[in-house]
Amino acid sequence: MRAFACGTCRSLVFFDNDRCLTCGSSLAYDRGRQDLVVVAADEPRRCANRVIANCNWLLDDGPSAVATGSAGGRLCGSCALTRTRPADDDLAGMAAFALAEGAKRRLVYQLDHIGLPTTPRAVDPEHGLAFDLLSSVAEPVTTGHASGVVTIDLAEGDDPHREALRVQLAEPYRTMLGHLRHEIGHWYWDVLVDGTPFLDRFRELFGNEQRDYAEALQEHYGKPPGIDWMDTHVSHYAAAHPWEDWAETFAHYLHIRDTTETAAAWGVRVGGPDLDLSLASNANLDVEPDEHVATFEELAQSWIALEMALNALNRSMGKDDLYPFRLTPAVLTKMRFVHVVVTSVR
Known part of the structure; x- marks a missing residue:
């Protein structure tokens, strides 16, 4: 940012x-x-969600400019991606909806900056993107992704609820923005990897996505977390299935790019050790990053120095690490693959 x-x-x-x-x-x-x-x-030209979602965006010039909100006003390109939201009389749901839309605007800003497509489902009904931001007050909602539709349980915007789930699931990190980055990562696998020359390399790094998904999740949650995943996956959940490994790695790639770019914009410079990232080479990837995009090695070097400083600062405030994850050579190799796929689109 x-x-x-x-x-x-x-x-x-x-x-x-x-x-x-x-x-x-x-x-x-x-x-x-x-x-x-x-x-x-x-x-x-202000978005019709200016009040109910605190949206400060102007209308797009493209197809999303014709999208309308519940009151008939036109929606900006970010708000137009939302297909379903709580009813106006669901006060708690609408408050959480505003928080979720704020996180989504930051996501869309970053995707635009990187150069990734955000084609609305209204434009491409079969392959386009849509968000269902749902209140779980009356009935359960499962956060997830299905064929371009990202579903978010708006209760994730409630700090006590989200923290309770984070502890229950033994997760070191859980945020609304993190959910959005993870779930949209599934869509980008469909758009950027499936059926492309990248698919074979994906299977070499992440595994065969044709493995039964429901069975894999059942097996994942049916055993203690252990530590056998730590050298090869960015999170425990990433070890559940190759699709989840991609989505988790993609989300962390967005975390890292956003934070390092924000630090650079604010003039934050952190020195760090000269790390050997040769194990994360892009051998056999065939596609080189765009010459105007920082190489993955530079990004990783900047991030590792920055995250160590940020973690140290958090500890000085008596807080947990801001980035409580370990980027091993295997994880960096997967993340570089994400980088090459993303920059090849640009």
């Missing part, structure tokens, strides 16, 4: 701001320009 400045007074403003706190200028995020811009207070 870049650092933004008010177009009127050049004061620092944040991605979520709809007003400059220094000079009072009205602001909105222009997706085409990937920038916060000064707009009139009554700007007609």
